[in-house]
Amino acid sequence: MFTEPAPDPAAGTAAKSVEIQHGSSSGLQANLIEQAHPSAVDGEASATSTAQAPLMKQTEEEQEQEAEGEGEAEEEQEESIEDLYGSLQADEETRNYMPDFIKKKLDKPPLPPGMTAELFRALFDSIAAGKEPHRPKSDLEFLTVHNAALETARLMWLDSLVAQIVNNYRREAVEVLDKKLHAIVPSCRKEKDDYDRLAKEVAMDYFADPDHRREFSSRLVRGGFGDEAVDTQAFQLALPSLQKIEAMRKSAIKERDRALKELERSYAARSPDQRLPLSAAALRNLRNEIRAEKELERQERLREESKKAAEGGDA
Template sequence: MSYEHYSEAATESTKAVTPDNNLSEHDCEIPTASNEAVSSINMEEKANDTAVLQPPVSEDAEQQIQQELLEDEAAKEEDADEHDQEEEEEEKEKEEEEEEEEEFDYYAVLQEDEEERDYMPDHIEQFLNNPPPRLGVNSSTFRRMFDDICNCMPPHRPKSDAEFEAALNATVAYFRAAWLDRQMANLVKLHERPAAEALHLSLQAVVPPTKKYKEDLERHAKEGAMDYFADPAYRTKFIESLERGGLGAEAVEAEAFRRAIPSLAVTERMRKSAIKEYEQALKVLKEAYALRDPEERMPLSASAERRFWKEVAEDRKLVREERLLKESQKAAENGEP
């Protein structure tokens, strides 16, 4: 190729590459690939490389994989069926229990063993086991009286909370009245020694001329009162002195009673109030018994009802455990897991 020919070819090549001055910048832009397109291309290249690196899978291996997938799906379906079956059984058992509760007449069951059933509330039982010391009786004596009051109108016995409260109030009032009655005698006895001292001074028919003489008489009266209770011989001698002085052999007891009258009056009012409480509580109990119809089904006390439903729950639990045991034994005999 000649020089001239080469020069012309170079000039034409330059014109082809050089942009036209009349074209816009937009027409001269070089197209570029977007980021998403580049990323897609890179992923395809990596996948191709991985496909090239992985060894070919045989038909047996593919069949084995398919078989494992099918077995996994079947196991999942079986587990789901078992779960659904368990839920259905639980719902069925729950419905059966609800139906049993609706149909269960616990009053009828109560009538079967009514004579042996314990209706006593818990707080009444605790009171019977530990009666307050102010009543002056032990638990066995208190309980015996409580039972006697409960059986005041055979064949009835307390079953409701109100009836037990009435029986307890009557028992407490009875022993309070008995305790107050004993205290009346004790109150008189508390005044016997001051009464003996006063009677010793009464037998000394003299007016003490001096303060020292008066103090000697009072000291002699106190010593004589102590000897009156401690020394039987002195007691007999002092009673003879009282008789000679015109006061009588029971002058000490009479003087003690006179001194105790204010306390005795208060105690008597308290005793009568206790007797009234006893009679009122006993009346309430007898009225409750009288209102009963022979065929009437008595309600349980709160504590007895709680104990009863606890027994019912335990019985149902025992029945359920026995049923599950029989089902497991039957499944073991059939070779089921």
């Protein structure tokens, strides 16, 4: 009978040893792969960081350059403001500074009837120079001077209205005086209308015919009214209108005096030699003046260059 041979203990031990060695080699290989993979990842990250380093450095340099550019721009702006301030102060006593909005108001002022822009400008200059050694420097001071000049012009117009209103009542005054001379009391409406019509004709002849005016004046003297009876009666008729004019005059005087007091308070709060405030209007006006001066210089330079070029061509 065939008997299966018994397993060799040595052979089993050798097989197990081979298996262990195989397993160990597989694990070692896996470990080597795992160790190699992180190295590759680290290499890629290192390469990426190496490539990004110049970009980050370049970005930082650009930011530094932008910051430096902004700082230089701010310094230039500060220097330009200081230059403007220096230019403004260098000839402050001779420069005819005036805010733009005041210039516009003076070019087209809201004038009362009979007032011209030239006369209003003369009033403005007179008030501005009326408190030597002070003169308006700030925008508020210029506006106060403008308001005072405007109320002064209004007051002058109201004063002229007094004589004009009285003169407008002179014809009606002649009619009233003619009725007083006759001392007639109409008995009906028709007689009253006829009498009114005759009085109007007398008044028209009084202003149209010098001889009739002398005759009527003589009748007034004989009637006891005097030589100035017409003007006196005209003033009496104009009194209601003159009272309204007087109220308007008082308002204009009050506004003018208030503007002048504000100007005096402003002058009292500073020295006459105080630096001219750099308001927005002052800067804008100064820049416009400097721009105009540079434009004139540029045009003069172009004319000189054209003249030299023409002389060179002729030669």
